[in-house]
Amino acid sequence: MTHALPADARPLLVRAPGAPLSGRIRVPGDxxxxxxxxxxxxxxxxxxxxxxxxxxxxxxxxxxxxxxxxxxxxxxxxxxxxxxxxxxxxxxxxxxxxxxxxxxxxxxxxxxxxxxxxxxxxxxxxxxxxxxxxxxxxxxxxxxxxxxxxxxxxxxxxxxxxxxxxxxxxxxxxxxxxxxxxxxxxxxxxxxxxxxxxxxxxxxxxxxxxxxxxxxxxxxxxxxxxxxxxxxxxxxxxxxxxxxVPSDPSSAAFPLVAALLVPGSEVLIEAVGLNPLRTGLFTTLREMGAALAIENERIEGGEPVGDLLVRASALRGVVVPAQRAPSMIDEYPVLAVAAAFAEGETRMCGLDELRVKESDRLSATVALLQANGAQVRVEGDDMIVVGRGASALGGGEVRTQMDHRLAMSGVVMGLAAGRPVAVDDVAFIDTSFPGFVPLMNALGAGLSA
Structure with missing residues (x-):
């Protein structure tokens, strides 16, 4: 069954890069x-x-x-x-x-x-x-x-x-x-x-x-x-x-997770906002075993800021408590992608707020994972992902539903998976992350929209 796309849709087929991601970048403002x-x-x-x-x-x-x-x-x-x-x-x-x-x-x-x-x-x-x-x-x-x-x-x-x-x-x-x-x-x-x-x-x-x-x-x-x-x-x-305005931690999440999942990668993301009510993803990834360091911490415009140094890491499944959800509500789709590559089971609790985002982001994230071979289920307001090896993932289509974060999560899945991932439309990524594709290409992603 086909689904309607905007007339100006830009589909993208994403393949794993031939080399690790590397470089120093600054993502757009928060x-x-x-x-x-x-x-x-x-x-x-x-x-x-x-x-x-x-x-x-x-x-x-x-x-x-x-x-x-x-x-x-x-x-x-x-x-x-x-x-x-x-x-x-x-x-x-x-x-x-x-x-x-x-x-x-x-x-x-x-x-x-x-x-x-x-x-x-x-x-x-x-x-x-x-x-x-x-x-x-x-x-x-x-x-x-x-x-x-x-x-x-x-x-x-x-x-x-x-x-x-x-x-x-x-x-x-x-x-x-x-x-x-x-x-x-x-x-x-x-x-x-x-x-x-x-x-x-x-x-x-x-x-x-x-x-x-x-x-x-x-x-x-x-x-x-x-x-x-x-x-x-x-x-x-x-x-x-x-x-x-500091760099947006929600936008930094995408190159960060990509660097964690693509073997051998090392990326520095400059001047990222570190407001403690926005950093739930960083806490969670560290619990999963991510090599994620914060350097050059300072205060700019009344907000804490620092540089994130991230290296490719073997991740493990964790339980993400519901009370952490407000501090990372926009990052669950890309966290779910990371969980698909982790060893063991990751349970993300209390995700009812995801149902009223740009799309029903909870069901759309489940569909993204299932289309690309991941094991995922929903129990009430919890999403549970069981990790698999990269070779078992990919090969599907991501239906983005005009949701920029789903589109970028699909790109991250394609960069790390063993088989290419088709993203049905990346045109509206610019609503929150102008220049996303060129920035990822500067790290060696090899995307061509």
Whole structure:
């Protein structure tokens, strides 16, 4: 049975390279931080300079949306981006529909901003984003008094009538989602009084770090069970501050795992963000026996950064606890590929959040593995992979479902497997990792799209 692909699809047949991967690379800027840098700079007074911004399609959608809301944004010749903010509470009503492309992060965070400004807006996205649930954001944001209208199930297109006099929010998180938490905090920025978020399971805290960076009054308390209580004082004066965006650890995952699996490889990945709420994959790979060292650790733009030195390694199966999932939620597809080559069984627990990513990423990852000879099963919200030798893997097709991380995971599978792997479309990898194929080729991958 055939499946429909976009007219501009770029299929890729991936074979194991004839030599080890080697070299020194820098992957694009962190996507999560790039979105937030543009949004917070757009709400601040003054001019913010941003270095290292991810120039992928997802982030460019955020830039376009903030321009439509009144921020002045330009790219300078040296790759630096400059944002002159419209000012908190002073956004203008957009003249047209805001098209967020494939970016769930942009859509959900922007919904928070729009809910607490007295203007009307409509958001849409591509076919993949229009299938993704927004109800998890709409529910708590409705507490501001904003009025939302969406398709069935809270799906885009989404109409938002924001409030000029929004109520502050007090939200206890029902799902471990940094996007929902950030949307609530962004709504609380323009609400008088205190907005409170109770987070039983900690998620990536880039929004909290950046809010402080721009001058917001925000505090975080922790409890004995590991939960967090976040308090934000509304209507601060946000002041422009320069931002240096580190390399994205989620993007670094793909050349990292490829280097682990291709025999004899040694790769250095520079300036990778090491926020402890983002490094679950690195912890897991070390538990599996990965030769993964962190060098030159430092702080840049309020975020910990370091260089990753990775060498090909014999991996073994482990149990990945559910509480680690928020710190590596985007990395499970490529971790599953690594597990397919490991000795023994790897159980990845608590993956319910994968069902609502760019695709049903859990079932799509299972399909990727099964098509290429891996032993995998799902029990509830757990995925269990039993490792096999490289010679038993490959030979299948990866159906990416417009999901950039599935596409890159398929490429990693093909580089390490004993038989070629067909990836049905790699065109949309540029949404998060522009230049992925040339960068991998610089390490010796030998890809030709």
């Amino acid at each position: 996507k999560s931080i790039s979105h937030r840098a543009l949004m917070f700079a757009g709400l601040a007074w003054g001019e913010t300079r941003i270095d290292g911004l991810l120039e992928g399609e997802d982030v460019l959608r955020t830039a376009a949306a903030m321009r439509a809301l009144g921020a002045e944004i330009r790219r300078e010749g040296d790759g630096r981006w400059v944002v002159r903010g419209a000012g908190l509470g002073r956004l203008r009503e957009p003249e047209d529909v805001l098209d967020m492309g494939n970016s769930g992060t942009a859509a959900r965070l922007l919904a928070g901003i729009l809910a607490s400004h007295g203007l009307h807006s409509v958001m849409t996205g591509d076919a993949s984003l229009r299938r993704r649930p927004m109800a998890r954001v709409i529910g708590p944001l409705a507490g501001t008094g904003a009025v939302f209208a969406s398709r069935e199930g809270g799906r885009l297109p989404l109409s938002i009538s924001g409030r000029a006099d929004p109520a502050p929010l007090h939200v206890r998180m029902q799902v471990a989602s940094a996007q929902v938490k950030s949307a609530v905090l962004l709504a609380g920025l323009n609400a008088p009084g205190e907005t409170v978020v109770e987070e039983p399971v900690p998620t990536r805290d880039h929004s909290e770090n950046m809010l402080r960076h721009f001058g917001a009054d925000l505090s975080v308390e922790t409890d004995g069970a590991g939960g967090r209580l976040i308090r934000l004082q509304g209507r601060p004066t946000l002041i422009a501050r320069d931002v240096s």
